[in-house]
Amino acid sequence: MAIRIEPSQPGARAPLSQDRVLHAAVELADREGLSALTMRRLAEDLGVEAMSLYYHVANKEALLDGVVEMIVAEIEGQVGGFDEDLVDEDWVATMRRRILDARTVMLRHPWAPAVFETRTSIGASVMRYFNSLLGIFRQGGFSYDLAHHGMHALGSRALGFTQELFNPDPNGEESDSDPDGNEAEMAAMAAQFPYLTEMLGEVAHDDPDSTLGWCDDQTEFEFGLDLILDGLDRLLTDD
Amino acid sequence: MAIRIEPSQPGARAPLSQDRVLHAAVELADREGLSALTMRRLAEDLGVEAMSLYYHVANKEALLDGVVEMIVAEIEGQVGGFDEDLVDEDWVATMRRRILDARTVMLRHPWAPAVFETRTSIGASVMRYFNSLLGIFRQGGFSYDLAHHGMHALGSRALGFTQELFNPDPNGEESDSDPDGNEAEMAAMAAQFPYLTEMLGEVAHDDPDSTLGWCDDQTEFEFGLDLILDGLDRLLTDD
DNA sequence: ACCTGAACACCGTTCAAGT
DNA sequence: ACCTGAACACCGTTCAAGT
Numbered sequence: 001m002a003i004r005i006e007p008s009q010p011g012a013r014a015p016l017s018q019d020r021v022l023h024a025a026v027e028l029a030d031r032e033g034l035s036a037l038t039m040r041r042l043a044e045d046l047g048v049e050a051m052s053l054y055y056h057v058a059n060k061e062a063l064l065d066g067v068v069e070m071i072v073a074e075i076e077g078q079v080g081g082f083d084e085d086l087v088d089e090d091w092v093a094t095m096r097r098r099i100l101d102a103r104t105v106m107l108r109h110p111w112a113p114a115v116f117e118t119r120t121s122i123g124a125s126v127m128r129y130f131n132s133l134l135g136i137f138r139q140g141g142f143s144y145d146l147a148h149h150g151m152h153a154l155g156s157r158a159l160g161f162t163q164e165l166f167n168p169d170p171n172g173e174e175s176d177s178d179p180d181g182n183e184a185e186m187a188a189m190a191a192q193f194p195y196l197t198e199m200l201g202e203v204a205h206d207d208p209d210s211t212l213g214w215c216d217d218q219t220e221f222e223f224g225l226d227l228i229l230d231g232l233d234r235l236l237t238d239d
Numbered sequence: 240m241a242i243r244i245e246p247s248q249p250g251a252r253a254p255l256s257q258d259r260v261l262h263a264a265v266e267l268a269d270r271e272g273l274s275a276l277t278m279r280r281l282a283e284d285l286g287v288e289a290m291s292l293y294y295h296v297a298n299k300e301a302l303l304d305g306v307v308e309m310i311v312a313e314i315e316g317q318v319g320g321f322d323e324d325l326v327d328e329d330w331v332a333t334m335r336r337r338i339l340d341a342r343t344v345m346l347r348h349p350w351a352p353a354v355f356e357t358r359t360s361i362g363a364s365v366m367r368y369f370n371s372l373l374g375i376f377r378q379g380g381f382s383y384d385l386a387h388h389g390m391h392a393l394g395s396r397a398l399g400f401t402q403e404l405f406n407p408d409p410n411g412e413e414s415d416s417d418p419d420g421n422e423a424e425m426a427a428m429a430a431q432f433p434y435l436t437e438m439l440g441e442v443a444h445d446d447p448d449s450t451l452g453w454c455d456d457q458t459e460f461e462f463g464l465d466l467i468l469d470g471l472d473r474l475l476t477d478d
Numbered sequence: 479a480c481c482t483g484a485a486c487a488c489c490g491t492t493c494a495a496g497t
Numbered sequence: 498a499c500c501t502g503a504a505c506a507c508c509g510t511t512c513a514a515g516t
Contacts, residue, residue, distance in 0.1 A: 038488090040488085040489075040490085116404060117402050120405065121405060122405045131433070134434035134435055152462065153459075153466050155402075162391075162394050165355060165395055166358055166359065192366070194370065196369060199383040203387055223391065223392060227467060227470040228463075228466055228470070231469060277507090289509090290483080290510085290511090291481050294479085298509075299510090
């Protein structure tokens with residue numbers, strides 16, 4: 001009588017699958033950043049040779065497409081499904097809540113925006129997400145034409161992020177033109193970039209973080225989002 | 240009596256300089272795309288060994304920083320200098336014109352947005368550009384606080400581009416979920432993504448290009464820009 | 479001062495081969 | 498069906514060396 005083999009023996013690793021590969025990819029990027037997400041490094045995490053991955057994903061582009069799908073699926077979970085959005089309130093409130101929910105997922109994966117922006121085609125869960133936003137527009141009374149403009153106006157904000165231009169890397173060293181520098185540098189700054197310098201002096205007061213660090217990303221995101229949603233609502237009710 | 244040596248003899252190449260390296264980098268990216276912009280390939284274009292570049296730029300990051308400076312300098316040329324913007328008209332009109340000028344430069348270098356978005360610090364010409372936008376806000380009567388919000392709300396639009404999410408690559412092949420496909424696929428699409436499908440059906444009519452290609456980028460850019468500028472103007476005149 | 483050759487430590491990806 | 502070893506054609510970058 002044969003001894004029943006345990007499904008997961010100690011030392012016997014679970015077989016690879018596309019899902020396991022994608023999960024491991026997200027975890028690796030979460031843990032060590034996007035630059036650590038290489039085929040070789042990912043294989044190592046999975047206890048496998050790099051070339052084994054190619055049995056489950058066509059290539060690295062396909063891997064990244066899959067990772068995007070994972071993130072949007074996480075948004076879908078966060079929202080509790082995209083289907084049942086009967087708007088029994090302001091369309092603005094519904095849209096705002098959905099997008100801010102997406103944002104909380106994005107904030108858990110700070111590397112994700114960079115991946116989204118390199119994608120060139122979209123998968124099923126991204127389509128479901130965009131479809132749900134379109135549904136909110138429609139139930140709010142938008143024509144498809146205006147809803148289409150609205151999607152473009154939102155841009156990446158629809159997915160809960162704005163790719164900040166020139167945001168300082170957290171582990172960045174002091175730059176030479178750092179305004180915390182000596183007075184001569186400050187004076188040179190003020191002469192070349194008067195408005196910028198004065199703004200820095202005025203707004204940076206509130207926050208101990210220097211120069212570029214004073215911005216509250218969440219506040220700025222919501223400001224921009226509300227500006228666009230209000231503008232669209234105005235266009236809607238004008239017509 | 241010694242014969243005067245011609246400054247540029249045939250075959251005797253001009254010595255490298257940071258400026259020549261950066262110019263060559265922009266030209267290479269223009270000609271063959273961002274992925275062709277490698278240190279080795281760039282050196283080849285300059286008729287030099289790869290390692291010679293490191294005498295003129297610290298590393299590839301510094302090269303890309305320099306490329307960004309080149310592009311913004313080109314904007315500065317397009318605008319005719321950033322200093323003399325006495326607003327003798329609507330601030331909205333001035334801002335709109337400046338940003339659309341920046342956009343015409345960006346459209347000459349379609350790879351540039353991707354480079355801008357990977358930058359982590361900013362150089363002098365970028366600071367001059369942002370300073371000039373801030374100047375327009377200020378001369379329009381903005382507080383620094385509102386101007387600061389305004390800059391964030393504009394985001395990359397301030398530089399004349401929006402990084403389109405999922406825009407199809409021009410040389411992309413037909414995807415499996417292509418809605419030009421057979422009727423069964425169309426029906427499946429309609430069931431899964433009803434709003435998306437209906438929008439496509441309605442708006443795509445106007446343009447022979449299929450699905451994702453019907454959007455007029457310039458129109459959409461201006462729509463979003465105007466929405467934001469109008470919203471900011473309203474906030475300004477409300478207070 | 480400016481450029482080079484050789485080498486290092488990485489990439490993604492192929493292909494034929496193993497079990 | 499699933500995984501691997503060896504190899505290929507690339508990267509950015511170092512360092513000591515050439516002129």
